[in-house]
Amino acid sequence: MAATRIKVCGITNLDDARQAVRLGVDSIGFIFANSPRQVTAEQVHQIINKLPPFINLTGVFVDEDIEEVQKTADYCGLDTLQLHGTETPEYCKQLKAWKVIKAFRVREKLEPKRMAAYEIAGYLLDTYQPKRLGGTGKTFNWDLAVEAEEVGPIILAGGLNPDNITTAVKKVEPYGVDINSGVESSPGQKDQQKLKRVVNNIRRLEYAE
Numbered sequence: 001m002a003a004t005r006i007k008v009c010g011i012t013n014l015d016d017a018r019q020a021v022r023l024g025v026d027s028i029g030f031i032f033a034n035s036p037r038q039v040t041a042e043q044v045h046q047i048i049n050k051l052p053p054f055i056n057l058t059g060v061f062v063d064e065d066i067e068e069v070q071k072t073a074d075y076c077g078l079d080t081l082q083l084h085g086t087e088t089p090e091y092c093k094q095l096k097a098w099k100v101i102k103a104f105r106v107r108e109k110l111e112p113k114r115m116a117a118y119e120i121a122g123y124l125l126d127t128y129q130p131k132r133l134g135g136t137g138k139t140f141n142w143d144l145a146v147e148a149e150e151v152g153p154i155i156l157a158g159g160l161n162p163d164n165i166t167t168a169v170k171k172v173e174p175y176g177v178d179i180n181s182g183v184e185s186s187p188g189q190k191d192q193q194k195l196k197r198v199v200n201n202i203r204r205l206e207y208a209e
C-alpha cells in the first residue's frame, strides 16, 4: 500500500501542534471558519513561528472573502488552502499561488462531474450533515470514496478516529486522511494518546507489506 498522507486538523494551541510534528504528520490544519476549533491569524502566526521547518501548514476556510483568504495565507505562511463552503472552480483558480483542496460533502451518491470541474490539488470527501460544514464527527459510506479515485488525489475525512482508521484506509486507499474531532479530548483540544494511536495505526498498515 502506498504511504497515506496524514493531516491533523483543528489545531488551536502550540502543545498540540508540537505533538503532531513529533509524530511526523504531513500537515497540520488551522480552522479560520466559524467552529469550536476556530483560530485567528494572529494565534496561528504565533504557533507557526515556534515550529521547526518542513511542516506543511493548511488553513481551512468557508466562503471567505478571497482577499481575506490571501491575506491570512500570506501572513501565516500557509502552504495549502482547504475550502469547505460553496467556493466555485473560478474562486479556486484565483488561489493558484497555493495548493488548494476543495471539500465535497457526500450524501447518497458521489458527484464526480462536479468534482472534476475543479482544477485543484486535492479533493476532500467529508460527511454531509445539514447545517454543519465540517467537523461532524460522522463517517459516510466509504464505498463512494473508492469510486472517486479517478477524479484526482482523494483526502478522506469525516469522523475518522483510532478505532476506524485502519478499516477506512484499507478500504479506500486514499491519497491522504484528515483527522479532526476523532482525536480530541474536547472541542479544540487534542487527546495525545488518540492522536498517537491514529498515526501508529496508519503506519502499521504501511509497514505490514
Ligand SMILES: O=C(O)c1ccccc1N[C@@H]1O[C@H](COP(=O)(O)O)[C@@H](O)[C@H]1O
Pocket: 009, 010, 029, 031, 033, 034, 035, 036, 037, 060, 062, 084, 124, 126, 133, 134, 135, 136, 137, 138, 157, 158, 159, 160, 178, 179, 180, 181, 182
Ligand atoms: O472542524 C470544524 O469545526 C470545521 C468547521 C468548518 C469547516 C470544516 C471543519 N472541519 C473539517 O471537517 C472535516 C471532518 O471533520 P471530523 O473528522 O468529522 O471532525 C475535516 O476535514 C476538518 O478539517
